[in-house]
Amino acid sequence: MxxxxxxxxxxxxxxxxxxxxxxxxxxxxxxxxxxxxxxxxxxxxxxxxxxxxxxxxxxxxxxxxxxxxxxxxxxxxxxxxxxxxxxxxxxxxxxxxxxxxxxxxxxxxxxxxxxxxxxxxxxxxxxxxxxxxxxxxxxxxxxxxxxxxxxxRNPEFIDPFLDILEPLLSDRSRYVRDNLGPFAIGNALIKYYPTQVLKRLDTWVNDEDEQVRWNIAMIFSAAEGAKFAHESQQVFDILSSDERPYVKKAVSKAIKNISKRTTGS
Incomplete structure (x- = not known):
């Protein structure tokens, strides 16, 4: 010892x-x-x-x-x-x-x-x-x-978790947002509970708050999140129509990440 x-x-x-x-x-x-x-x-x-x-x-x-x-x-x-x-x-x-x-x-x-x-x-x-x-x-x-x-991967957890995380999608704190969409959801929860998370995204994207939409876009900038981009075309259509620079920058980053993983370049 x-x-x-x-x-x-x-x-x-x-x-x-x-x-x-x-x-x-x-x-x-x-x-x-x-x-x-x-x-x-x-x-x-x-x-x-x-x-x-x-x-x-x-x-x-x-x-x-x-x-x-x-x-x-x-x-x-x-x-x-x-x-x-x-x-x-x-x-x-x-x-x-x-x-x-x-x-x-x-x-x-x-x-x-x-x-x-x-x-x-x-x-x-x-x-x-x-x-x-x-x-x-x-x-x-x-x-x-x-x-x-x-x-x-306990199925009992995910809906309550998403209920709590939903109000935090509009949290303006950089410390919170950097760990929410692109990290906690984009690299973890969407991997463990894809069906439930994708279903929520269909609802969340209708919120016009730009911080909410930034978080949604940044989910797909993560390695795991990018794997589910093809199942989220409707979400991307709404995000891509948002002309606000803050949202557009996040969408651009997500698209770049998805393209990189699709083409391997």
Whole structure:
């Protein structure tokens, strides 16, 4: 066993959070400032194997620590306690989802996706509330959580997910929009639930809000979204008739991407 793992385990057993953080921090890179994903995932596995009454308090301390690696590892492990500690888990994930650190926000969005997948009926109302939050970080976390949970391909999920995402199509925040149409839907949900997503596009495209139409066009600028362009001719006809520069630019990008993948050039 590597030295950092040995120190990590000993600190867990002793319930010493600073020792846990020190072990993680010893693996941080100068480039990212945090430990590599492999190290964090190994740490998560070690924590999950721990059978101790002090584990939950220790994970809360990790989430509350100033060290970003500790927060990332803590957030993922915290999801294991959702059934018994839902209120506290919600509060902690909310706080971390609005972190100033972009990498922490990424890991927390993934944690939210885990909770959403495992505790859909309990957590979905939380996501609905977050989707209306004043913070763009929180709204963006909702978008990514649904993308991550959507990978399960659970047919029960998609219609409620699309219901929540629909109002966000008009969200003007760049941080939200860049992760919605071209990423969460275009590279994920349309792949996992093509029939349901394409059906929604037929409805959504009739909304004349230019941000909504931008998001729809940008779905097809993504690798997975481009595969469904031939099934969306009616959507493209409406988008292509929109003369507003913001929409036209998105449509042009989508067409270019579709053409590239069709011709292979």
């Amino acid at each position: 590597s030295d950092w793992k040995q120190s990590f385990l000993e600190s867990i057993q002793q319930g010493v959070v600073e020792g846990v953080v020190k072990a993680l921090d010893s693996q941080s890179t100068t480039h990212g400032g945090t430990a590599p994903s492999k190290i964090k995932n190994d740490a998560i596995k070690l924590l999950r194997k721990t059978n101790s009454d002090t584990l939950y308090p220790l994970i809360l301390q990790l989430c509350g620590h100033e060290n970003p690696t500790a927060q990332e590892v803590g957030a993922i492990c915290l999801t294991d306690f959702y059934r018994s500690q839902s209120s506290e888990v919600n509060r902690v994930l909310y706080r971390l989802a609005d972190s100033d650190n972009w990498e922490v926000r990424e890991w927390v969005a993934s944690a939210c996706g885990l909770v959403l997948e495992k505790h859909f009926h309990d957590y979905f109302p939380v996501m609905a509330e977050w989707s209306r939050d004043v913070s763009e970080n929180i709204r963006r976390a909702v978008v990514l959580a649904m993308m991550y949970a959507g990978k399960s």
